[in-house]
Amino acid sequence: MATDRPAWAPGDVAIDQPSVARIWDWFLGGSHNFAVDREVARKTLELMPEGPQMARLSRAFLRRAVEHCVRAGITQFIDLGSGIPTVGNVHEVAKRATPDARVAYVDIDPVAVAHTRQILAGDKQTTAIQADLRDTARVLASPELRGLLDFDKPIALLMVMVLHFVPDADDPRGILAAYRGALAPGSALVIAHGSRDTEGMPTSHLQTARKMYEREVGSVSLRTRAEVQALFEGFELVEPGVVWVPEWHPEPDEPSAGAAAAAVTAAADAASPRAGYAGMGIKRL
Known part of the structure; x- marks a missing residue:
């Protein structure tokens, strides 16, 4: 049966292939996803009902990390693997804290890029770039990036729930070293990363969902706490170091991702499942 193409979808996008960004959008209550994305998301939810809640926890961490960066005097951000903007976009959070962001x-x-550009139309303090984060040379040489940000001043590099889609064969530490080399002292690296370590959820949920995800979407490289900590090479970790996502500078009464997201998380464990680590590091030299 033919699938209708939504009016907002670029004509060159295959609407019968699931996307990490669009699946994540559905988990967060967004509307820019296709039927194939929703099918994979629902399968994930059946195998790992904690999934959408974990997505919301990572979005809450992103907000806290951006606010922490602004308080530290960092007002420039590169969000790698940014996905489709839903509630709590980086530019919204940052601009609430400082209009100069x-x-x-x-x-x-x-x-993700097309929708981001629609949202950002007319905003001269933001830009959206379509590129593979693994292609560091292309990202860092982007005219849009260089025209917007001052690389002589600190920049926060955000990699929230994206590095577990970069296998060891692609050398994630080498990728991070390339970005680190382009950043000025005082810059920050923010990471949230899926892990095969779990707490508050059955390990079987994560493993069965991972196998399905790899079959339907692509490879997933879940890493231990020590492996995630090693990704911060060249950065000085901010207290409390690399911890479970909801335990990094937690705040009471974290805001909900919205009614739509709340509806899809009804089956999730209310005890904040932990299957991912988060941390922030500062480049000193």
């Missing part, structure tokens, strides 16, 4: 979104998904 400048944000560059980078994603490989053309739907």
Whole structure:
């Protein structure tokens, strides 16, 4: 049966292929996803009902990390693997804290980039770039990036729930070293990363969902706490170091991601499942 193409979808996007960004959008209560994305998301939810809640926890961490950066005097951001903007976009959070914030979104998904550009139309302090974060030379040489950000001043590099889609064969530490080399002292690296370590959820949920995800979407490289900590090479970790996502500078009464997201998380464990680590590091030299 033919699938209708939504009016907002770019004509060159295959609407019968699931996308990480659009699946994540559905988990967060967004509307820029296709039927194939929703099918994979629902399968994930059946196998791992904690999934959508974990997505919301990572979005709450992103907000806290951006606010922490602004308090530290960092007002420039590169959001790698930014996905489709839903509630709690980096530029919204940053601009609430300082009107001077400048944000560059980078994603490989053309739907994510197209929708981001629609949202950002007329905003001269933000930009959206379609690129693979693994292609560091292309990202860092982007005219949009160089025209927006001052690389002589600190920049926060955000990699929230994206590095577990970069396998060891692609050398994630080498990728991070390339970005680190382009950043000025005082810059920050923010990471949230899926892990095969779990707490508050059955390990079987994560493993069965991972196998299905790899079959339907692509490879997933879940890493231990020590492996995530090693990704901060060249950065000085901010207290409390690399911890479970909801335990990094937690705040009471975290805001909900919205009614739509709340509806899809009804089956999730209310005890804040932990299957991912988060941390922030500062480049000193």
